[in-house]
Amino acid sequence: MANPTQIHFQAMIHVLKYLKGCPSKGLIFRRDSLVHILGFSDADWATCTNSHRSVTGYCLFIGSYLVSWKTKKQDTVSRSSSKAEYRALASTTFELQWLIYLLSDLQISCSQQPILYCDNQSALHITANPVFHEHTKHLEIDCHLVREKAQTGLMRLLPVSSSN
Numbered sequence: 352m353a354n355p356t357q358i359h360f361q362a363m364i365h366v367l368k369y370l371k372g373c374p375s376k377g378l379i380f381r382r383d384s385l386v387h388i389l390g391f392s393d394a395d396w397a398t399c400t401n402s403h404r405s406v407t408g409y410c411l412f413i414g415s416y417l418v419s420w421k422t423k424k425q426d427t428v429s430r431s432s433s434k435a436e437y438r439a440l441a442s443t444t445f446e447l448q449w450l451i452y453l454l455s456d457l458q459i460s461c462s463q464q465p466i467l468y469c470d471n472q473s474a475l476h477i478t479a480n481p482v483f484h485e486h487t488k489h490l491e492i493d494c495h496l497v498r499e500k501a502q503t504g505l506m507r508l509l510p511v512s513s514s515n
Contacts, residue, residue: 378416385462386454388413390447390506392469394425394439396432403428405435409443411450419446436471437497440478440508443467444497447506464504470511478508 370376380386388411395406404427410420421442429435447465454461469475478497501508 378413378418380414380416384414386413386459387463388447388450388461388465388506390443390465390467391511392436392440392443392467394429394432394435394471396429396435399424405429405432405438407435407439407442409439409446411443411447413450413454419450421446431473433471433473433477436469436474437477440467440469440471440474441497444500444506448500451505465506467506467508468511469508472510475508475510 390409390411392409394408397403398406402424405425406422407425408420408422410417412418425435425438427438429438444467447467451461451465478501497508500506
């Protein structure tokens with residue numbers, strides 16, 4: 352959206368033609384509906400049998416509508432599932448922040464603080480613990496990002512449990 356090209360314009364035209372041809376399909380948000388963002392972050396540790404890289408996965412919902420998702424092999428090899436999960440959590444936080452900025456640009460405010468679920472207790476502990484240890488040194492930038500966004504109220508970070 353910052354530097355659109357002719358390819359982006361063509362893609363937008365394609366989407367608009369699709370929407371015009373399918374008026375009963377799409378995301379419908381009522382004017383009086385509350386906007387609430389819910390996200391889920393996960394990583395599959397060392398999934399790739401060739402490179403042993405982990406796979407990041409996340410999805411973000413506005414209300415009950417899935418609006419953003421991703422699954423991608425991580426750029427580096429993680430030596431533990433916690434590090435893989437934390438990299439996924441940082442990636443999800445970046446996307447969540449972008450979504451909030453987009454809604455803000457559209458003059459839409461969230462009715463409540465976004466919630467982001469993570470299924471790894473160790474990754475949640477790294478976020479809550481302000482002390483960096485030798486084993487988290489290479490994650491320091493991601494740690495600062497996720498911790499800062501959680502502390503400033505961009506999101507509420509919660510563990511996944513069987514009751515959620």
